[in-house]
Amino acid sequence: MSKYKHHSRSRKQGDGDTAGSSISIGSSSDFEEEDNIGPPKLSNFGSALLAKNNDTGRNSLLSRLQMAETMTNPIDVQSRSQTIYSQTQESPQSSLFAMNLQRTNTIHDNGFTNNNRPISTTTVQQDHDETMNKDSNFSPNNKLKSMQQHMKEELTSRYTERRINRLLLSSNRMNKLGPAKRASSLQNLEMNEKYPTMMNSNNNTLDNGKNVHNLTTKSLSGSLSTNKPIISPNNTEAVPQNDPLYDYSKIDFGELNPLQYLKKKNLPSSELPHISKIYFEKRKEEIRRAALRKYSSSKEVLLNKTKIEKPETIVTNNQENINKEPKINSFEAVSNKPRKREALSNVSINKKEPEHKKTKKVEIQEPIKTNTYRRNNSIKVNDIEYERMEMLGRGGSSKVYKVKGPGNKVYALKRVIFDEFDETSVNGFKGEIELLQKLDKMDRVVHLYDYMMDQGLLYLIMECGDFDLSQILQTRMTEAFDSSFIRYYIKEMIECIKIVHDSDIVHSDLKPANFVVVKGKLKIIDFGIANAVPDHTVNIYRDTQIGTPNYMAPEALVAMSEQQQQSNKKNTWKVGKPSDIWSCGCIIYQMVYGKPPYANYQGQSRLLAIMNPDVRIIFPERSNDIEKTLIPKTLIELMKQCLIRDPDKRLTVDEILNCSYLKPVIVTEFFIKDLIKNAVIFGSKQKNVSDDKIEELTNDVLNRLDEFKM
Numbered sequence: 135m136s137k138y139k140h141h142s143r144s145r146k147q148g149d150g151d152t153a154g155s156s157i158s159i160g161s162s163s164d165f166e167e168e169d170n171i172g173p174p175k176l177s178n179f180g181s182a183l184l185a186k187n188n189d190t191g192r193n194s195l196l197s198r199l200q201m202a203e204t205m206t207n208p209i210d211v212q213s214r215s216q217t218i219y220s221q222t223q224e225s226p227q228s229s230l231f232a233m234n235l236q237r238t239n240t241i242h243d244n245g246f247t248n249n250n251r252p253i254s255t256t257t258v259q260q261d262h263d264e265t266m267n268k269d270s271n272f273s274p275n276n277k278l279k280s281m282q283q284h285m286k287e288e289l290t291s292r293y294t295e296r297r298i299n300r301l302l303l304s305s306n307r308m309n310k311l312g313p314a315k316r317a318s319s320l321q322n323l324e325m326n327e328k329y330p331t332m333m334n335s336n337n338n339t340l341d342n343g344k345n346v347h348n349l350t351t352k353s354l355s356g357s358l359s360t361n362k363p364i365i366s367p368n369n370t371e372a373v374p375q376n377d378p379l380y381d382y383s384k385i386d387f388g389e390l391n392p393l394q395y396l397k398k399k400n401l402p403s404s405e406l407p408h409i410s411k412i413y414f415e416k417r418k419e420e421i422r423r424a425a426l427r428k429y430s431s432s433k434e435v436l437l438n439k440t441k442i443e444k445p446e447t448i449v450t451n452n453q454e455n456i457n458k459e460p461k462i463n464s465f466e467a468v469s470n471k472p473r474k475r476e477a478l479s480n481v482s483i484n485k486k487e488p489e490h491k492k493t494k495k496v497e498i499q500e501p502i503k504t505n506t507y508r509r510n511n512s513i514k515v516n517d518i519e520y521e522r523m524e525m526l527g528r529g530g531s532s533k534v535y536k537v538k539g540p541g542n543k544v545y546a547l548k549r550v551i552f553d554e555f556d557e558t559s560v561n562g563f564k565g566e567i568e569l570l571q572k573l574d575k576m577d578r579v580v581h582l583y584d585y586m587m588d589q590g591l592l593y594l595i596m597e598c599g600d601f602d603l604s605q606i607l608q609t610r611m612t613e614a615f616d617s618s619f620i621r622y623y624i625k626e627m628i629e630c631i632k633i634v635h636d637s638d639i640v641h642s643d644l645k646p647a648n649f650v651v652v653k654g655k656l657k658i659i660d661f662g663i664a665n666a667v668p669d670h671t672v673n674i675y676r677d678t679q680i681g682t683p684n685y686m687a688p689e690a691l692v693a694m695s696e697q698q699q700q701s702n703k704k705n706t707w708k709v710g711k712p713s714d715i716w717s718c719g720c721i722i723y724q725m726v727y728g729k730p731p732y733a734n735y736q737g738q739s740r741l742l743a744i745m746n747p748d749v750r751i752i753f754p755e756r757s758n759d760i761e762k763t764l765i766p767k768t769l770i771e772l773m774k775q776c777l778i779r780d781p782d783k784r785l786t787v788d789e790i791l792n793c794s795y796l797k798p799v800i801v802t803e804f805f806i807k808d809l810i811k812n813a814v815i816f817g818s819k820q821k822n823v824s825d826d827k828i829e830e831l832t833n834d835v836l837n838r839l840d841e842f843k844m
């Protein structure tokens with residue numbers, strides 16, 4: 135505020151001064167940039183003093199002397215001197231100007247001379263003459279030139295200092311500039327090299343005198359232009375500036391985080407982003423090394439188990455493998471060649487083997503790194519190129535794409551990311567491939583054409599479906615209850631499960647999304663946590679994954695929860711074919727009422743509700759939609775029979791397929807009339823009809839039904 139006042143005041147005074155109104159020190163092109171970022175400009179009056187009679191627009195004592203000569207009123211002189219005094223408090227240039235005035239011993243801060251004499255033209259002239267006399271070598275012109283030169287240097291020094299200050303504070307921003315801007319910033323820095331002595335002398339005052347940097351001009355510009363380390367005097371360690379070749383191991387953070395390190399080494403806060411970057415680079419490296427160690431040991435274990443033929447490549451290529459990690463977020467594959475046909479021939483499931491001794495036959499083939507293939511939307515799986523068309527869906531750790539293969543044939547490509555170091559998940563996927571292979575000839579299981587497994591990525595090339603059952607149910611949500619639709623899809627679904635159960639496999643994660651319609655037929659697509667049931671065993675114990683809680687059977691959840699409580703035991707739980715029937719019951723329930731039985735419970739309470747026998751499932755008589763259609767009793771009965779808590783009492787797939795809801799008898803009107811007529815005639819002759827007689831009659835009617843079916 136005061137600055138503004140003085141400034142305007144000097145301007146006003148300068149208004150009457152021809153030089154002051156038109157000349158300013160900032161008018162030179164050299165300083166144009168400073169309009170925005172440089173130090174405050176001199177007042178017009180000060181500018182005039184410095185600039186008048188100088189063709190290049192620079193400072194001139196002559197102008198000051200000339201002005202002093204024109205001043206006849208001492209008060210005028212005093213007020214102008216006060217203005218100068220005020221300026222010395224406000225801006226570096228003004229203070230510089232005052233310094234120069236002091237050097238000449240002519241005008242003192244308060245408008246008085248050193249001897250406390252009021253300033254007058256005579257005083258100025260006198261002092262001037264005295265000065266001239268002290269140094270006989272100094273002609274007035276020489277002195278003026280020398281002063282001009284000195285003031286120019288001082289100004290440049292201050293200007294440079296400010297620039298360096300700013301650059302230090304924004305040095306981290308430099309790194310974010312584009313090449314062009316960075317180059318221009320560096321150009322500005324180059325001038326600093328012209329004044330190394332000045333810069334050295336100003337070093338200690340940088341950064342508000344907090345003694346944080348003490349950089350030399352050379353080290354700064356050098357570091358920024360050549361990416362060499364900045365060296366702090368308090369810090370013997372160097373801070374590399376984006377130097378890719380810099381050995382980060384030189385910096386030892388110890389237990390410190392970047393901020394603590396910064397403080398300990400007394401580095402400026404502007405270095406924090408850079409230090410942090412180095413810190414995280416180091417951390418990343420450490421993690422990589424740890425992963426490498428784990429990778430080596432896991433691979434060794436895996437090799438022993440799966441008898442991989444070329445173990446030496448794993449060991450020798452460890453570093454290489456890590457560097458060539460596939461990018462998991464893109465549709466890219468590390469194209470390896472796992473000799474798929476050989477792998478498939480290895481697939482065989484020995485049902486006789488006890489569960490704990492079961493050996494996985496699908497082997498991970500060592501990658502042959504000659505065949506990497508990436509092109510836009512294309513991917514090669516075992517040397518066959520597929521072009522991505524659209525995404526079909528995604529699962530917990532997978533994405534499924536519709537792709538076009540040789541001869542424009544359409545396939546589903548499932549790309550799964552898994553932890554290659556986690557033996558359980560590796561085995562899980564191998565198990566899924568085995569099951570798909572085992573059921574390959576079956577009509578109700580999606581066909582697996584090819585697969586490729588390597589380095590945490592699994593690719594499955596499968597038969598492509600049009601929709602999955604969850605999508606179908608979703609679109610039906612808004613429509614009224616339709617018994618024919620429900621009957622059709624229950625039948626389709628149970629046909630799929632029958633294939634699985636007949637192969638002594640328990641799926642254990644049945645849900646609508648795991649069925650797709652392929653050319654009008656429902657098929658199972660997913661065997662993520664399925665497993666083969668050993669002979670003569672009803673239930674098997676599964677480890678690893680949990681199914682989808684909405685559709686999970688109570689016994690599976692109870693067993694799992696018991697296992698969890700015994701922390702020393704493995705996290706396993708019991709599933710059997712009846713568990714799949716429960717899941718089917720839940721899916722049928724969703725078809726009828728729009729959501730699975732326990733859908734109204736959320737999270738943990740849903741699991742508890744499923745496990746709790748006191749929480750009974752309600753089977754409303756009418757549908758949930760606006761029409762409130764009466765639900766066929768046979769359908770309600772079917773649901774109830776699937777959702778019995780006792781697994782042994784649940785229906786089997788064959789029983790479901792033969793249930794009266796799925797095998798309804800539709801008769802003609804004539805049949806009903808005939809039946810009633812016969813019943814009345816028979817009743818009129820009989821006083822009482824025994825239960826046995828009714829049973830006999832019923833069977834008779836049923837046996838003749840085929841004749842009367844519509």
Ligand SMILES: Nc1ncnc2c1ncn2[C@@H]1O[C@H](COP(=O)(O)OP(=O)(O)OP(=O)(O)O)[C@@H](O)[C@H]1O
Nearest residue numbers: 526527528529530532534546597598599602647660
């Ligand atoms: N062969 C296929 N044809 C058409 N769509 C498919 C096919 N395979 C999968 N999808 C779609 O991709 C979705 C996810 O597939 P999938 O269930 O196999 O993944 P996932 O990782 O095993 O899922 P989750 O682990 O949740 O069961 C499916 O719900 C389906 O919509």
